[in-house]
Amino acid sequence: MTAQPTPVAASVPPAGPDERLAATSWLTRALRRPALGALLGAVVVFVVFTLTDQQHLWLTQTGFESWAQQASFYGIVAVPVGLLMIGGEFDLSTGGMTGFTAIIAALLVGRAHWNAWAAIVVTFAVAGLIGLVNGYVVVKSKLPSFIVTLATYFVVRGLSIGGVLLVNHGSTNVGIGGTDHSGLDSAKAVFGSTFAGNPGLANGYATEILWFVAVTLVAVWVLARTTFGNWVFAAGGDQVAARNVGVPVARTKVSLFVATSMAAALVGVITFTQTSNAVSEQGVGNEFYFIIAAVAGGCLLTGGYGSVVGAALGACIIGMAFQGVIYSGWDSSWDFTFVGGILFLAVGVNAFIYRRATRARR
Amino acid sequence: MTDTTALLEVRHISKFFGSVNALRDVSLTVRAGRVTCVLGDNGAGKSTLIKILSGVFPPDEGEFLIDGEPARFTSPRDARAAGISTVFQDLAMVPLMSVWRNFFLGSEPTRGWGPFRRFDVATARERTRTELGAMGIDVRDPDQAVGTLSGGERQSVAIARAIHFGARVLILDEPTSALGVKQAGLVLHRIVQARDLGLGVIFITHNPHHAYPVGDRFVVLKRGRSLGDHAKPEIERDELVRLMAGGAELDELAHELERPPPDVADYPVDTP
Numbered sequence: 266m267t268a269q270p271t272p273v274a275a276s277v278p279p280a281g282p283d284e285r286l287a288a289t290s291w292l293t294r295a296l297r298r299p300a301l302g303a304l305l306g307a308v309v310v311f312v313v314f315t316l317t318d319q320q321h322l323w324l325t326q327t328g329f330e331s332w333a334q335q336a337s338f339y340g341i342v343a344v345p346v347g348l349l350m351i352g353g354e355f356d357l358s359t360g361g362m363t364g365f366t367a368i369i370a371a372l373l374v375g376r377a378h379w380n381a382w383a384a385i386v387v388t389f390a391v392a393g394l395i396g397l398v399n400g401y402v403v404v405k406s407k408l409p410s411f412i413v414t415l416a417t418y419f420v421v422r423g424l425s426i427g428g429v430l431l432v433n434h435g436s437t438n439v440g441i442g443g444t445d446h447s448g449l450d451s452a453k454a455v456f457g458s459t460f461a462g463n464p465g466l467a468n469g470y471a472t473e474i475l476w477f478v479a480v481t482l483v484a485v486w487v488l489a490r491t492t493f494g495n496w497v498f499a500a501g502g503d504q505v506a507a508r509n510v511g512v513p514v515a516r517t518k519v520s521l522f523v524a525t526s527m528a529a530a531l532v533g534v535i536t537f538t539q540t541s542n543a544v545s546e547q548g549v550g551n552e553f554y555f556i557i558a559a560v561a562g563g564c565l566l567t568g569g570y571g572s573v574v575g576a577a578l579g580a581c582i583i584g585m586a587f588q589g590v591i592y593s594g595w596d597s598s599w600d601f602t603f604v605g606g607i608l609f610l611a612v613g614v615n616a617f618i619y620r621r622a623t624r625a626r627r
Numbered sequence: 628m629t630d631t632t633a634l635l636e637v638r639h640i641s642k643f644f645g646s647v648n649a650l651r652d653v654s655l656t657v658r659a660g661r662v663t664c665v666l667g668d669n670g671a672g673k674s675t676l677i678k679i680l681s682g683v684f685p686p687d688e689g690e691f692l693i694d695g696e697p698a699r700f701t702s703p704r705d706a707r708a709a710g711i712s713t714v715f716q717d718l719a720m721v722p723l724m725s726v727w728r729n730f731f732l733g734s735e736p737t738r739g740w741g742p743f744r745r746f747d748v749a750t751a752r753e754r755t756r757t758e759l760g761a762m763g764i765d766v767r768d769p770d771q772a773v774g775t776l777s778g779g780e781r782q783s784v785a786i787a788r789a790i791h792f793g794a795r796v797l798i799l800d801e802p803t804s805a806l807g808v809k810q811a812g813l814v815l816h817r818i819v820q821a822r823d824l825g826l827g828v829i830f831i832t833h834n835p836h837h838a839y840p841v842g843d844r845f846v847v848l849k850r851g852r853s854l855g856d857h858a859k860p861e862i863e864r865d866e867l868v869r870l871m872a873g874g875a876e877l878d879e880l881a882h883e884l885e886r887p888p889p890d891v892a893d894y895p896v897d898t899p
Contacts (some may be wrong), residue, residue, distance in 0.1 A: 490748060491744075492735040494746065498723070499726065499733075502721035502723045502724055503720075507721065510732050510733035511733035564722075569721065
């Protein structure tokens with residue numbers, strides 16, 4: 266028998282240069298970037314507050330410093346939360362974790378009189394472990410991460426009230442007293458101080474901002490330029506397909522949960538070193554801002570699509586909103602409504618971009 | 628018939644799930660540069676057979692030979708290492724990801740060292756373009772999401788990917804089932820291309836009209852059993868269709884559905 270070629274119903278399209286390529290204009294390319302909505306939103310918010318600024322501070326170093334620091338507080342966690350959302354999962358425990366980790370660090374330094382660096386290392390280790398548990402339970406139980414991390418959130422929140430009351434003489438405020446603590450000054454310098462201060466004018470920029478920039482740059486690189494980043498997209502986009510081609514989906518997801526917890530710990534350590542103090546319930550509710558920043562930045566709630574730069578820009582929008590309202594002399598009780606409006610707008614714009622990006626172009 | 632050793636051969640394999648006999652005494656051979664078609668209706672045991680061939684689980688009975696040597700796979704990874712690549716129905720592609728990210732998913736080329744080892748994006752883009760171009764697949768833009776490709780294009784990319792990653796045996800699970808005539812034709816072209824590149828192709832389908840033009844051998848499954856293994860010259864297309872549809876059953880169905888020509892005179896109106 267022979268393997269003679271057999272006639273087939275349709276013809277192969279002609280190969281060669283394709284005139285249709287020109288149809289992919291720069292506009293289409295720009296619209297394909299999930300961060301576009303957040304970029305436009307950030308520009309609009311910035312311009313609005315420039316125009317409404319009553320205290321003539323918005324365009325000064327003080328103005329920039331204030332919203333940038335606020336943005337960093339949200340952004341450091343929002344960026345890995347965005348990665349996790351692209352990977353198809355949620356983490357609601359992050360807000361509670363920022364407070365819980367600050368308390369651990371404060372207790373170790375203030376009550377146990379540890380070296381500050383040792384305390385910080387242990388704080389990160391505990392956070393990493395909690396992230397590991399979150400990830401492991403989600404992957405193994407196949408329960409929605411929304412529920413699993415909600416449970417973690419309440420456990421952690423309870424610990425940072427009940428646990429603290431137990432070991433802190435019945436007070437939920439963990440100060441570290443006036444005595445010298447070894448390593449605290451250098452830890453403050455790295456996590457909780459300022460740089461480029463201008464004597465007699467301003468305090469300079471919080472090192473928190475540098476951490477925000479560093480976290481964002483690392484995350485951008487990981488998502489766009491590493492094998493792991495490709496796995497993150499795949500784990501969120503279609504985990505069965507990803508598994509079929511050999512992507513370690515479980516390991517990818519667990520790593521992302523560890524990343525969000527560690528980022529929350531970074532914020533916890535930063536706030537502790539800034540204030541030499543930690544209070545139970547601090548950070549509670551922030552998980553929503555982290556998620557709002559990521560969603561405003563174009564991260565799809567169902568996973569598989571999104572942008573790290575977008576999440577960072579989303580954090581900037583929230584930071585600008587909170588500070589801009591103050592400078593504009595508006596009633597700050599409307600902050601929440603403002604943020605809600607931003608979220609509505611961002612989701613609308615992103616849905617449009619998403620449809621553009623995934624629509625067949627032919 | 629050629630005397631070359633079969634790339635992949637299974638002899639008298641069976642698979643049980645509890646008391647259910649999913650596959651019973653099925654044999655199948657695929658040689659280099661040949662297309663073996665596995666035909667069967669829903670529930671015929673095609674999925675079970677694919678899972679055995681692609682290493683998802685081993686058969687309970689029977690022999691599994693690779694290049695004439697007995698083999699036992701415990702995971703799809705083993706099968707892939709032996710050069711058996713399966714394009715599953717869901718394609719193992721992520722619709723929201725770009726063509727080039729999908730093409731190398733799970734086998735990303737890297738450059739650099741240690742913590743700076745990174746996904747070689749430039750190489751991945753370039754190789755996706757050249758590999759697909761070599762097969763005459765016209766992706767207008769490797770940056771577009773796979774979800775924006777047509778069904779036939781998606782299958783084509785999946786097949787090109789399997790070939791690129793060194794498949795010797797290509798198992799295609801219902802690649803034409805959800806496609807229109809033109810798109811199905813596109814996929815049949817890829818099957819012929821893979822065959823001409825010297826791959827052994829196992830083409831699983833329930834459509835004898837798709838199988839007959841490209842197949843060299845036809846194995847028809849029914850309720851877990853093989854209704855025979857036919858070389859192309861031994862069997863006519865109509866015979867294959869009949870075998871596939873269950874011959875007598877089809878006649879019976881035709882009989883049941885048949886009705887006399889509607890003639891009003893034959894149906895007097897029943898007036899009370």
